[in-house]
Structures are given as structure tokens and as C-alpha cells.
Amino acid sequence: MQTATISNANSSAGPNRPFGELSNRVAQMFPVLTPAQVARIAAFGQEMRYPAGHVLYDQGDTHLPFFVVLEGQIDVVYARPGGIEELITTLGEHQFTGEVTLLTDRRSFVQVRAKTDVRVIRVEQPRLRAIVQTESELSELLMRAFILRRVALLSSGYGDSVIIGSRNSAATLRLQAFFARNGQPVQYLDVERDAVVQELLDRFHVSVDDIPLVIVCRRGCVLRNPTETQVADCLGFNANVQMESIRDVVICGSGPGGLAAAVYGASEGLDVLVIESTAPGGQAASSSKIENYLGFPTGISGQALAGRAFTQAEKFGAQIVVARSAVRIDCGHPIIQIDLGGGDIVRTRALIIATGAEYKKLDLPELSRFEGVGVYYAATYVEAQRCGDNEVVIVGGGNSAGQAATFLARSCKHVHMLIRGPDLAASMSRYLVRRIEETPNITLRKRTRIVGLHGKEHLEQVTWRDDATGETSTHPIRHLFTMAGASPNTRWLHGCVMTDAKGFVCSGADLTHEMLLEAHWPLERAPLLFETSRPHIFAVGDVRANSVKRVASAVGEGSVCIQLVHRILTE
Template sequence: MAQATDAARTVILTVDDDPGVSRAIARDLRRRYGGRYRIVRAESGDSALEALRELKLRGDLVAVILADYRMPQMNGIEFLEQALGVYPGARRVLLTAYADTNAAIDAINVVDLDHYLLKPWDPPEEKLYPVVDDLLTAWRSSDYRPVPATKVVGHRWSARSSSVREFLARNQVPYRWYSSDEPEGRRLLDAAGADSHRLPLVITPDGTALVEPEPSELAGHVGLATTPAADFYDLVVIGGGPAGLGAAVYGASEGLRTVLVERSATGGQAGQSSRIENYLGFPDGVSGAQLTERARRQATRFGAEILTAREVTGLEVNGAARVVRFSDGSEVAAHSVILATGVSYRQLLAPGCEDLTGRGVYYGSSLTEASSCEDQDVYIVGGANSAGQAAVFLARGAKSVTLLVRGESLAASMSYYLIQQIEEAPNITVRPRTVVESAHGEEHLERLTLRDAVTGATEDVDAQWMFVFIGAAPLTDWLGGAVLRDEHGFILAGPDLTPDGRPPAEWDLDRPPYHLETSVPGVFVAGDARAQSAKRVASAVGEGAMAVMLVHRYLEQS
């Protein structure tokens, strides 16, 4: 009876100044949720805030708030910012037109936005209900408690500040950003007794002040798990990209005691993607962050442990155990290991780029910087899908986006659907046969020298923003000689272990290695770190699942 009473007092609130739209979304919400939740609608930000305050006084709970962005007097972001003070635990959705997606991205930092929903949302079964279902699940798992935000004080052109913001954003940790040049930022620095020359300053929800924190220190203070709960597991998954998350989901769901170890943030390169449009089951596309968060929640729901900011430095065989060593000297062991370490973007070796990294030069999408690119000229280096996705995303708000491509065209390395979108975007320019000769700037990036790869002619262009996507280097150096790798560092497995497809000389079992098994029995590889892999999200997830199937086969025969 108490559970039914609680549900009756739980509200989903929607606000839209267009009466027709307001009635339509309230109708769709009542159709699916009316039996379990009370649907409250308002037609202005002021009336919605008044309703929230009344609900608060009565002790009612608010699970989800959906607000239209374009409202007079008080837009959706302004309303959600005030609503945050009344019901900080409510999940927040911004209803927006396609042209306003930049505003929705900005709202992620301003009001800890959980989702933005494009209008129209027909059919609701595909576009509205799955979003609200996920948000209600997340809200229920939070025990309805407010989640105080972490505060970050830093300088606009500080590389350390940029990396901390990226770490928090990619790990779905709510935070508020304060510039050290602004009054509130200076007030927080004074309160913490911090030096403005040592940034960033991070203030955790419990009031702890961290100066220039390392990822491992930061992770431990913002609620991310960093220490394994046990010493021995059935399966250790190293790497939290699509392959690693796929392995964790399937391993845990099939009863294996599973721990996933990630050195920075789950999602890998795919998690930084602004929009993935060719992943099965998402006809309208999905951001890498959304896909990653769903996969992470799915893995933990099945019982997988996820450790963040733990750097793996070694892999050893100790009898039947596979021992994984960490940079702090600790270790964890398991019956089996899946290597899903993925790849990283290669560094641009042009003079000036290293010094300006994090200060105008960024590797990957760096979505935390995207809102600052509005009405700016942006340069993107690279011609594969990641570069194309970033170009299309940034073009929505940037004055211009220039793709610098070493090859003759995009056709050799980019999916056709992205090439079409780039050709249709009026503010995207593709410059083939062009490389970055050097980068210039004092406090931040100010200018690029570009070189024609054919004629050798150079040209200087003004630039404050450059995002680099130039190929992939496998994150496998830490393995040393533990498993066989090819000349580029990619891990060999199954029939690729030797040129003739036979087991390598050091293989000591009667059977041949399984398809994804490395030169060490019980150690498997999945995703981009594997030699000859497809370098696609869908194939990485599939390999993660396949590796778990092979782990079962290995364990049954051990």
C-alpha cells in the first residue's frame, strides 16, 4: 500500500508555452505513465515554478521535468536552472527544435541536463517513451536524493582545466564550471585558500578542495569506484570502450564474476562521438555519451564492477591465474582476461602542437569545448568517420568548419552518409592534400601554417580551435612481450597468430587458439586493439560478446 501511495504522489511535469504542444505531450505521457505517476502540465516557466513549489510544500516527489526551450519571458534553460533548486534530484529534459541543439549542449553544464529531445517526438513509442523510461529508472535508483554538483574553477586556456572537465563529463559526473577570471570563481578560490596560478581547483560535493588533481585522486572523491571488491574474478576486462562494455554486459549477465578496468572514462573513442548514425537500432542516431552511459548502467545492473582511473601496467601468468598489475603496485587476478584497450588518436607532430594541446589543440571531439566554438572558425584534421561526425556536429554552431585531409578526398576513409552531410552543410569546407605544418600562439592557439602536400606551398590562417583525428595507435605498449603483437602494436589472435595459421611455438595446449584468443591461453582480445579489426562500434560490441562466449569455452575445458 505504501508503494502505491508513493507512486501516486510522484509527478512528471511538463512545461510548454504552446497550448497545443503542451496538451499533446501531456496526453502522450498520461497514455503510458498515467497509471503510475501524476502528470502535471504548465504553459509558462513561472506557473511551472509555482507548481513545483506547491508540490514541494506538500511533500510530493518530482521524477522528471520536460521543458520547452523557446518560451517567452523565461526559456527552458532558465526555467530548469531555477527548478534545479527546488527539485535537484528530478531528471531534466529540454524539448528543442533541431536548430537549437547547440543550446541543448550548453544546458548540459548549466543545468546538468539529462537529455534533450527533438520536436516532434512522433512516434512516442520510439522517440519519447524510451527516453523517459531510462530517466525514471535512473531516478528510482538514485533514492530520490539530490546530487550536489562538483565545482571546477579553472582558466579558459588551461590544459589541466580542460582535461579535468573532460574527465568529469565523460564519466557522467555532474559539475559546474567557474572561470578563475569571474567573481564567483575568485570567491571559490579565496574560500579554498587556493592559488590562482595552480589550476584547476576542484571542490567536491562534501566540500573537499583538490588542487590540480590527478584522475585517480579525482575519481576517488567524486564517487567513482577505483578499487576492486575482490582479489580474484572469473573475468577481468581491460578497457571500457564498446568492446569492453559489451564483454562486461555479456560476462556479468551470464554469471561470470566480472570486473572492468578503465584508465580514464568508459566509452573509448566512441564515447567522444557527437553522433553515431549507423549503429543498429538507433534510426535517429545516438551520441557516444548516451550509448556509453546506457551500456555502463546495463553492465552494473547485471553485477559487473567498473573501476575508473586505474592504469594497468602488466599482465602475467601464474599457473591457472591471469594476474593484472596496476601502476600503484596492486594487482587483481582472474581465470580469464579480455584485452579491450582500444586505440588512441596519433599525436600531430607539427611544431607548436604539443605546447598548445588543451589550449586550442584537442584530440578527439572534446565536447566540453564545443559550446565555446560558436561563431568561431574551426579546423578539423583527419578524414575518417570520427572527423566527419565532429565536423557535422560543430558546424551547427561554428561560423565555419574546415576539414584538412591529407588524401585526395574523403571517399577512401569516410562513410558515404557522412560525406553527403558534409557536402550539404554550407559552412563546411574540405581541403584535400593539406597538412598542418605548424601551430602558433602564446597563451592559446592563434594561427596555423598549412602546407599543400603536393606543391609544398604554405599558407597562414587565423585559428583558435583545432580538433585532431589522425589515425589510431593501439594502447598496448604496457603489454611488452606478454602476448604476441604485430609490427604496429596490434594484438594477434586466433589464426592471425602466425602466417600459416598454426599455433605459435610457445602455445602449449593440444587445441589451437580460439578465434579471439591471444598467444596466452585464457587471454582474449576484442575491438580496435586486435590486429585486422573492423574499427566500427558494432563490430567491437560483437567481438566483446563473442570473446565472452570463448571465455566460457576456455573455462569449461580448463
């Protein structure tokens, strides 16, 4: 087997590996523990000895132990398809193994083996979680290293999965976004651009007609145009989640509100299960940068914020089911039952609805033909790569649209921003308005709307109308981002709770006496803040009627809601 040496600055195995933007944080990725820190970890594990060459855990394994080196050296190795090994780093005395996989209990992306005879402290996963929950200093050090190591794996493509697809395929974009938003390393190969594609197709006995393909090499999975659920099952995302137990609280949706509820609930000892249809972060994860969220003066991407919150929830013991959706709810019993389809039903004493909202779709007959192949509802690096340096159109005047405009303006030739109203002041933060005004390759087109989309397999032209002048014009633009309006994700509730005329869930003081009579409210007390027309069912974030559509507001609602859950669990 061939081996390529790729190391970091703390490694004794060879030259420094350039980790891109993380190059100056290698010491935090691979820190050396103090003797006192090692002694505290030793109380949670047991001392073990292994001979040189022994595999402590292999690529693709689950239930991974955590190791601290006392004597000797450990190699962390990645094996690419085809048998070429890459040495990521060599860990020496008082360094440790692992990344966020240790908290999620998913499959390892690397092999960890003894380079020399080694003496180590071995800590099993439940005891590692006890360390990060109870040892403040160690928790900060370990969590920082785990997160940075995952970012390095993502930037280096150290995954076990390959997507073979086309830039002209909506399904390809869907799968790329699923991997990216779930923090899952993947290699992408394009049938029109990468010469190695035919060799892989022949090896796995598939054809170009089957694309997009997801190949998970070591598991032998070859998935033809799979759903997100099929990919999650193949990767083992939810393999260790117990569906049978009755939970203290189930949270449907893992946007900022749902993740906040998960973090606070799990950290306060509740048995928490989160159900997420696609990936953590909700609509906020599609924001390239959030600059007005408290505590991040330089801003943070929605995906990074969601990833950190997800890891934080896992740290405290919340379980998160990914790529599964609630399809219906039975709220006529003291124990609430949520049907996930496929025979899976989860039961809970309390439910938090945090399924958020999605952007409204343009009322154009040809829209569906171009979704994913020219029409997008998120502006992340995945979509930006498709746009290249071309002109783009953004429909919408809210903060998300403003963030998308300034983000895309960095790489695109020109950004046309279309709004229905006379200005941005009523719907967008002032700092974003100023930035748009001062960016030369952004043109704000007021009182303008899209009236036509044109193209064959991909969007090729966009027609818009200036309602102030009545002028209609067509432009050779292949990429359109629509970020206007909001439709709540409440179809799965099937009338279980009261909603307003637009479908948003009514709660707390918004529930009138007449609504409660119609819903047959059974308790003497009034609904609590965020409680719906059904006792023990709450709503937070964008899905809630009259909510403030801001990340900070959703986080606040999710955290406060947990205090109400504690209260109703004693009823």
C-alpha cells in the same frame, strides 16, 4: 535555511520545472506504478513507516535504499553550497525514489525526506538489482526513469562538485571532460568570467595559482590540479569494488567492445570486473553522433551510447573501476595477474584486452604546448563550447572526423577539413561524405597537411601546406581537431602477447605457426577466435590487429568473446 521550490508535472508541491528537452518526458521520469506493479515490488522489500521530516537518505550517502510510496509524500531536495535548498519534486502514492546511483552505488546527489508521515516499501540495493534483472516490465520502467533522472540532474547541475578553472588551461579541459564522460554533474566556474570565484577561493583558502581546482563541497575535498584518479577517489567511484577476489573475467578497457563483453558476461552469470583508465566509451564516446549503428535510425551520441551500456553492465552486476589503468601484466601463471599500480593487483581466470586505440599525434615539435589549449582529440560539447563561433580545423578523413565536422559546423563560423588523400570515399561512409559536400561552411582541403602551429599560451595560428601545389599558408585559427590514424593502447602488455609491427594484438587465425612457436603456445588446440598467443587472454575491438574499426564490429566481438570465455573456463 532558504528553500526554493522546483517541481515537476507529477508533483503536488508547486509549478512545473522546465527540464529543457526532457520536459515532455516528465511522466516517464516520475511514473505512477499500478497496484499490481507495487505488489510485485513488495515481494522484494519490507513495509516501513516514517514520521514527517525523517531523512530517508541524505545528500552524499551511499548504499541507498529504493522506496515506493504507499501513503503520504516524499520530498526530493537538492542543497546547493551556501545552504539554499531546491525542491526537485515531491513523490506521491505509488511513485518511487532513485536514479542510476542506485545501481552504481556511488554517492547520492540529493536528499530524500518524508514531507508527511509516510508508509513505504523499502528495498535494499541487492534486491533492487534482482528486480531489474528478473522483472522485465518493471526493469524497463525503472531503468528508463533512472536514466532520465540522471540526465535531468546533469542538465540542471545538481552535483556536489565545482571545477574552478580557465578556458586557457589544458588541465581544466581534461577535468571537464572527465566529469562529462562519467555522467557526473558538476558546476564550472571560470576565473576570467565568473565574479563569484574569488569568494569561493577565499572560503577554501586557495588562490588562482592553484587552478584548476576541484571542490567537492560536502566531502571537504579541495583538489589542486588533480589527476582523474584523485578525483575518482574523492568522489568514491571505486569505494565498493573488491580487488581481492579472483574474477571469472577481467576486461581492460570500456569502449564498445569492453562494455559489450561486460554486459553479456554479467548477464550470463560471470563474475566480471572492468578496468577503465578514464571513462566509459573509449574513442567512440568522443563522437558527437553515430548514425550508422543498428537500431538508432536518428543517431545517438557516443557518450549517450556509452552511458547506457555502462548502466546496463551495472544492472547485471558487473563491477567497473574508473580512473585506474593496468600498468603491467603477469601472464606466466594459470591465474592471470594485472597490476594497477599503487599496490593493487587484480586476479582473473580470463582476460579480455579492450583498451582500443588513440589518434596519432601530429609530427610537429610544438604540438605538446597546445594540447588542450587549441589542439583536441575529441569533438564533444565540452570542446565545442571552447570553440564558440570561431573557425576550426579538423585533420582526418574517417567517420569520426566527418561526424566532428558536421557537428562543429552547427556552431562554428567555418570548418576546414584537411585530408592527405585525393577524396573521402575510401575512408568515410557515403552519407557523411554527402553531408560534408552539402554543408556550406565546411571546406574540404585535399592533399593538405598541417606543417606549423603558432601561439603563446593558446594556439593562435595554423599553417598548412597543399601538397598538390606546394603552397603554404598561415591562418588565424585557434582550434584544431586531430582525428587521423590510430596507435594501439598496448604498452602495458610488455610483450606478454604477440603483436603486429604497429603494436596491434594478434589473435585467432592471425597467429601463424611461427608466432605460436615463438610464444611457446602450451595447448594442443589452436587459439580460439579472438584468443591471443597466451591461453585465456583475448583481444577485441580497435586494439586487435585487422579489426574492423566500427562500433558495431567492436560490440559484436565483445559479445562473441564471452562465449569463448565460457568455453575456456571449463578447461
